[in-house]
Amino acid sequence: TEHAYLKHNFSIPPTSAMAGATDPYLQSNIRMTLEDPELWKSFHEIGTEMIITKPGRRMFPHCKINISGLVPYAKYILLVDMVPEDGYRYKWNKDKWEVAGKAEPQPPYRTYLHPDSPAPGSHWMKQAVSFLKMKLTNNALDQHGHIILHSMHRYHPRFHIVQADDLYSVRWSVFQTFTFPETSFTAVTAYQNTKITKLKIDNNPFAKGFRDEGTNSKRRANRTSDPERLAKRLNSMVNDSDQVQDSICRSSYEGLEEERAALKEAEVKEERYSPWGSASDRESHGLGRESPLGSDARDMYSTEQLVPGHSTYQPYRFHEYGKSPSPSSSSSSLGSSSSSGSMGRSSFESRVPDVATVPDQDGKPSAHEAALPHCPPHPSAPSQDYAGVLNMAVPQSKPAILGHPLYTPYGTEQALGQWASGTGSAQYPPPPPPPPPHHHPHHHHHLTTDYSSQAAHHGYHHGNVGDWSQYPLFSYSCW
DNA sequence: TCCACTCACACATTTGAACAGT
DNA sequence: AACTGTTCAAATGTGTGAGTGG
Numbered sequence: 001t002e003h004a005y006l007k008h009n010f011s012i013p014p015t016s017a018m019a020g021a022t023d024p025y026l027q028s029n030i031r032m033t034l035e036d037p038e039l040w041k042s043f044h045e046i047g048t049e050m051i052i053t054k055p056g057r058r059m060f061p062h063c064k065i066n067i068s069g070l071v072p073y074a075k076y077i078l079l080v081d082m083v084p085e086d087g088y089r090y091k092w093n094k095d096k097w098e099v100a101g102k103a104e105p106q107p108p109y110r111t112y113l114h115p116d117s118p119a120p121g122s123h124w125m126k127q128a129v130s131f132l133k134m135k136l137t138n139n140a141l142d143q144h145g146h147i148i149l150h151s152m153h154r155y156h157p158r159f160h161i162v163q164a165d166d167l168y169s170v171r172w173s174v175f176q177t178f179t180f181p182e183t184s185f186t187a188v189t190a191y192q193n194t195k196i197t198k199l200k201i202d203n204n205p206f207a208k209g210f211r212d213e214g215t216n217s218k219r220r221a222n223r224t225s226d227p228e229r230l231a232k233r234l235n236s237m238v239n240d241s242d243q244v245q246d247s248i249c250r251s252s253y254e255g256l257e258e259e260r261a262a263l264k265e266a267e268v269k270e271e272r273y274s275p276w277g278s279a280s281d282r283e284s285h286g287l288g289r290e291s292p293l294g295s296d297a298r299d300m301y302s303t304e305q306l307v308p309g310h311s312t313y314q315p316y317r318f319h320e321y322g323k324s325p326s327p328s329s330s331s332s333s334l335g336s337s338s339s340s341g342s343m344g345r346s347s348f349e350s351r352v353p354d355v356a357t358v359p360d361q362d363g364k365p366s367a368h369e370a371a372l373p374h375c376p377p378h379p380s381a382p383s384q385d386y387a388g389v390l391n392m393a394v395p396q397s398k399p400a401i402l403g404h405p406l407y408t409p410y411g412t413e414q415a416l417g418q419w420a421s422g423t424g425s426a427q428y429p430p431p432p433p434p435p436p437p438h439h440h441p442h443h444h445h446h447l448t449t450d451y452s453s454q455a456a457h458h459g460y461h462h463g464n465v466g467d468w469s470q471y472p473l474f475s476y477s478c479w
Numbered sequence: 480t481c482c483a484c485t486c487a488c489a490c491a492t493t494t495g496a497a498c499a500g501t
Numbered sequence: 502a503a504c505t506g507t508t509c510a511a512a513t514g515t516g517t518g519a520g521t522g523g
Contacts, residue, residue, distance in 0.1 A: 053485085054484095057515095058513095058514070060515090091482090091483090138484085151483070151484080152483080188483090189483065190483075190485090190516095190518095191516080200516075201516070204515065205514090205515085206490090206491055206493095206514045206516090207490095207491075207514085207515045207516060209489065209490035210490085210515070
């Protein structure tokens, strides 16, 4: 199958455009495909739910991607963050999801850094890259660096590829972001839709024990009636529940997996810009969105160029994306002159946020986590300032891999919740009044309407762009 | 009563240290 | 010494379903 990803190149100034024709960097043609898209789609059709727990829970299906088009010898950093699908809170009623009200204020925003980062393009491309160790939590006070989400809210992961030699230069680098419509999900503390439960059990090896229905009920009989257990439980309740001792965090090296499943087509939206820029700014209009024609048709849009938007939301923008993904641009492009106005990066402000380290389990400062200040305002909480502490959720990794030490702490400042108009699967009917102006029930919308679009793009966007355009995705700080 | 959330649990896979063999 | 392969116990990852608390 062919890749149905949408490729959005940057729109570059005329003068640079010519350079782009010959400059391999400008010619960057990074492609990302989601592994196991069929599995994702089977979940998506029902309405994917991801369990979030206090100690942190992995996702299933796991986020695993294939990348191509990177410069083999250039170094890249891979990041993942979760973006709100809309500004609503949902509830499961009977057999379907319904809007239950406005979304809760955005919790501390965190970004997961792939433990192999930074690594050369050849490393990322040689095999599928998995984010198996990434965990989701509903604990806003989480000390392990997991991604914090609200239960009963919808999100979807974004994958960022940053060309940077080390974590310190991330802020100066060019980002390319990809999203896959079928990866959207509703965060829950307990499964709501039994169909999802069944799919999980049928596909997740760890849930294998639940496949034999006959033994389940019997095996747990009298579990809670045992006095000893009750005492134990009581005791545990007395202890501070916040002291989660899970060892989760010490995730070990998350290597690239050998197995390389056949790639199925996956819709990908790619953005080249600084995630710190506002999503709305990037909103593009309608490319491929809602295409009833399927991937083939969407491919026609693959040449569409998105222009990084001019950011309208000023604060906390870290830097601008360089117009050129060239290595040099990663550290200097921003500056200034080089990128021209068409990118609108002018609104990006370089800023070094306060950084707070997040201790890992040993109590030592986590080498991989840094809390960054600034939580983008949430549409539903317009007055909220950027005072939130943001963390880069970085699992420990084996430093030896590829000889690329993981530079420790660096943080991300984050971002914001974007309440892009969404993608909705059938299970998510458009929010009731007052619904967002452009909430599309069809998941294909996701593809183009989301954050990926660049605001400046041709000047037209969705009606609700304004709502979320002011929220930068996130920013990083370096120590 | 309702319902989102928490917890200990049984059972599954994965990890990684220790060891053996080449 | 450097690798590779084998064990196997500990660590981890699952959904369950009763219980909690607002």
